[in-house]
Amino acid sequence: RTVFVFNGPNLSRLGTREPDVYGAQTFADLEALCRGVGRELGLSVEVRQTDDEAELVSWLHEAADGAIPVVLNPAAFTHYSYALRDAISQRTAPLVEVHISNPAAREEFRHTSVVAAVATGTIAGFGLRSYELALRAIAEEAA
Numbered sequence: 468r469t470v471f472v473f474n475g476p477n478l479s480r481l482g483t484r485e486p487d488v489y490g491a492q493t494f495a496d497l498e499a500l501c502r503g504v505g506r507e508l509g510l511s512v513e514v515r516q517t518d519d520e521a522e523l524v525s526w527l528h529e530a531a532d533g534a535i536p537v538v539l540n541p542a543a544f545t546h547y548s549y550a551l552r553d554a555i556s557q558r559t560a561p562l563v564e565v566h567i568s569n570p571a572a573r574e575e576f577r578h579t580s581v582v583a584a585v586a587t588g589t590i591a592g593f594g595l596r597s598y599e600l601a602l603r604a605i606a607e608e609a610a
């Protein structure tokens with residue numbers, strides 16, 4: 468079965484973007500990691516990234532319509548996008564919110580997630596491994 472891995476703004480710049488916070492691995496590395504974990508779990512993983520809120524909302528509609536599970540790193544949208552929250556609310560399949568860093572340990576504005584309450588659960592602070600843990604959680608939810 469298919470699982471979507473959606474990434475919000477600035478995540479295409481992994482590897483060059485604040486490597487002290489987000490690590491040295493690139494977005495291509497993230498894609499490879501997700502697809503590899505998917506193969507192990509028997510999931511067909513489709514990884515996407517956008518800087519555009521409207522595009523991310525439309526992808527979430529696609530996931531809702533197909534009842535497709537989602538691993539979502541909403542990036543900065545996490546902290547203020549009620550449009551994303553409302554899109555996530557329409558789903559029936561599991562959706563795991565992920566973060567590479569631990570937002571709770573960072574600036575005050577990162578302590579609020581407007582999407583956490585409508586996600587199945589949240590995994591944060593484990594670097595790119597956050598995505599691996601989320602995919603494993605989805606595989607178990609779906610089993």
Ligand code: DQA
Binds near residue numbers: 476540541544545
């Ligand atoms: C992030 C944390 C957010 O606060 C930030 O805006 C990001 C990345 C993370 O993965 O740690 O862009 O979602």
